[in-house]
Amino acid sequence: MTALTNRRVAFLVEDGYEDLECWYPKIRLEEEEATTVVASRSTGMYESKHGYPIEANYSAKDLEPSALDGVVIPGGTGSPDKLRRSGEVTDFVKEMDQKNKMVAMICHAGWVPISAGILNGKKATAFEAIKDDLVNAGVNYVDESVVVDDNLISSRHPGDLPEFLRAIIDYLS
């Protein structure tokens, strides 16, 4: 038993997800005995930026926010770019936020919470390429390895993963 034994965390992926930004948090939470589920626009197999396969065993519309403690959205340009086009994905992220569940985003993942409309007035970081998109969505953007603003946790790139996970585990504990 750890502090995370009964926690359930969803991961949102599409083709092109950044390998380590998905797998490091996923295995790390499992090391803490949390349960992880992988979701996408529909169930099936997806491939990372470098071709690492992952199975989405949920479609976003079948995720139940009330049964989850948080969502992690990996970066990798292609993955959040595809995910944000799905109303089922953005509705899920919006409902997670409304229920004050953890929303964790890294790198380009910020596009999904932008399209879910949950970032106005928040403090966050992201990969510098999408800084302008965050600012235009009302974010107080800072260039730091990890930023925690209430239920929103954000980091910039794979080099931040150790600090991103410390913050996520702290939040869920």
Add this chain to the structure above:
Amino acid sequence: MTALTNRRVAFLVEDGYEDLECWYPKIRLEEEEATTVVASRSTGMYESKHGYPIEANYSAKDLEPSALDGVVIPGGTGSPDKLRRSGEVTDFVKEMDQKNKMVAMICHAGWVPISAGILNGKKATAFEAIKDDLVNAGVNYVDESVVVDDNLISSRHPGDLPEFLRAIIDYLS
């Protein structure tokens, strides 16, 4: 400060290393504030099984076992198959073992300690494909997610990473 703040751990990689079997332990130990170094037969860039790049900033002959607390050898068929052919690599692993430093191997990585001649009489696990090679090298092979026998820590595949890292962190603490 954590229990691992002053620990130094080397990773041995070659082209074809299994992505998560290298990166998950590496980032995980960094999350615990350990220092990691990446070594190969020579310095330079290497690619994982799926093409994820990593830089080896040491050649095996320049590693100093007395300045290290352990070595992690990832699997991925191609990587240990290449590493074991280098006397500098196997001499390093042998000296780590002689100094009772941690030797951690996962999946196909067992080929390197076999060629270093350090496994006779040990209890260990590995990916099932190399079971016979381990048995012929004098190993008491068991099919378990993680096996700790003195300074030797072994696991079977990426699905064992949470338990592999719990054992590694316990050992180094």
